[in-house]
Amino acid sequence: MDTLTTTKPLATYVVRHADDNLVLGQRLSEYISWAPELEEDLAIANLALDHIGVAHHLYDYAAEVEDDGRDADGFAFLRDERQFTNVQLVERPNTDFAHIMARQFFVDAYQVPLWDALARSADERLAGIAAKAAKEARYHLRHSRMWVLRLGDGTEESHRRMQAAIDELWRFTGELFEADDLTDELAAAGIGVDPATLEAPWRRTVLATLAEATLDEPHETVMRTGGRRGLHTEALGHLLAEMQFLQRAYPGLEW
Amino acid sequence: MVTATAARVREILDAVVDPEIPVLTIADLGILRDVAVDDDGRVVVTITPTYSGCPAMDLIREEVERALAAHGYHDVEVRTTFSPPWSTxxxxxxxxxxxxxxxxxxxxxxxxxxxxxxxxxxxxxxxxxxxxxxxxxxxxxxxxxxxxxxxxxxx
Structure with a gap:
């Protein structure tokens, strides 16, 4: 079976970004009611809602472009692990609160320049979705950055945990900036963005925040890759098993 | 059969409020983008989401259809637009x-x-x-x- 999601480049490109947001939204949803304080539960639920909302709009668009009878739910619930093209970072488990916020911070620092660039896309629909998402991503970044600072520059224990989370997740950040034939093609057409151009703004945000949080920049490491080609860590399969259970067990069920 | 005009449709939609902030109508909030009536009397209402994940959008779509149906307009399409993005x-x-x-x-x-x-x-x-x-x-x-x-x- 083709590991890519669709035969049309634009739809495949849109689905990549939808997958990032759906998987992260589902991960955040898993954590609701476990946050360290009630306000944070609300924050996590709101973050999840924004990411799932963006995913929904992108899947709707991909379905229209693909024009093959598949709808947004078809993309979300009826594809297997190898057909998901999210970066591995977003599927990483909710190890502890520091991991959740470090993961969020890395994603937010990437999505702000990503959506800003896509808001200038020659594709009007994609630009519209991105322009809205850009505003939300800025708000998310303010929140996740605050937690990196608060935990990094907090107690000995919170510092230790945030440093461990940053170190653990660092190897999943290289994939965010990898270009391939698809991104080359869409960037050349003025529709997509070359992921490599997002790395400098990402590093500026991340390194300034780590320094302010008294956290060390992780040592250079071998970056993990493969998510965009459908190769995932063990964590994604478990996430999908739970998320897709209802549609798999009761096909076509609505409520 | 009721013949629609855009002005009449807007008047009816003034009764459609945001489900989460019921003091504001969807027009007050800027969610209601456009109202058009084509030559066949078909009503096309265009709305825009406030937040990407706003769970009220589906309900608002239903409320628009329900309000218009109550006044005899049944040939209604509710479209969603993203550009320009909604802003406060x-x-x-x-x-x-x-x-x-x-x-x-x-x-x-x-x-x-x-x-x-x-x-x-x-x-x-x-x-x-x-x-x-x-x-x-x-x-x-x-x-x-x-x-x-x-x-x-x-x-």
Whole structure:
């Protein structure tokens, strides 16, 4: 079976970004009611809602472009692990609160320049979705950055945990900036963005925040890759098993 | 058979309120983008989401259809548009005043303005939680009257 999601480049490109947001939204949803304080539960639920909302709009668009009878739910619930093209970072488990916020911070620092660039896309629909998402991503970044600072520059224990989370997740950040034939093609057409151009703004945000949080920049490491080609860590399969259970067990069920 | 005009449709839609902030109509909020009636009498209503994940959008779509059906308009299509993206800048001064009277501090025009307590007008207030009971609100508290209140976030 083709590991890519669709035969049309634009739809495949849109689905990549939808997958990032759906998987992260589902991960955040898993954590609701476990946050360290009630306000944070609300924050996590709101973050999840924004990411799932963006995913929904992108899947709707991909379905229209693909024009093959598949709808947004078809993309979300009826594809297997190898057909998901999210970066591995977003599927990483909710190890502890520091991991959740470090993961969020890395994603937010990437999505702000990503959506800003896509808001200038020659594709009007994609630009519209991105322009809205850009505003939300800025708000998310303010929140996740605050937690990196608060935990990094907090107690000995919170510092230790945030440093461990940053170190653990660092190897999943290289994939965010990898270009391939698809991104080359869409960037050349003025529709997509070359992921490599997002790395400098990402590093500026991340390194300034780590320094302010008294956290060390992780040592250079071998970056993990493969998510965009459908190769995932063990964590994604478990996430999908739970998320897709209802549609798999009761096909076509609505409520 | 009722013949629709865009003006009449807008009048009917003035009764459609936001399910989460019922003092504001979808027109007040800037969710209602466009109303058109084509030659066959088909009504096309265009709306735009406030937040990407706003769970009220499906309900608003249904409310629009229901309100128009109640007045005899059954050939209705509700479209969603994303551009230009919704912004709190689209909210009218009248809408902001309605929000304040309802107990929600309205969105400001600039970040340098203070967020005033909607109860006593005090400018000295602080954020309790950046994310509140709905996607569009943050939770605040007034330093003077100590009342907690919602702030409609600028977007």
């Amino acid at each position: 800048d689209l909210m009218s001064e009248e809408a902001k005043e309605k929000l304040r009277a309802y107990g929600i501090a309205p969105p400001r025009s600039g970040d340098d303005e203070p967020i005033r307590c909607p109860r006593c007008g005090e400018p000295s207030t602080r954020t309790v939680a950046r994310f509140g009971s709905t996607a569009c609100k943050a939770l605040m508290v007034c330093e003077r009257c100590l009342e907690p209140f919602d702030h409609f976030k600028e977007l």
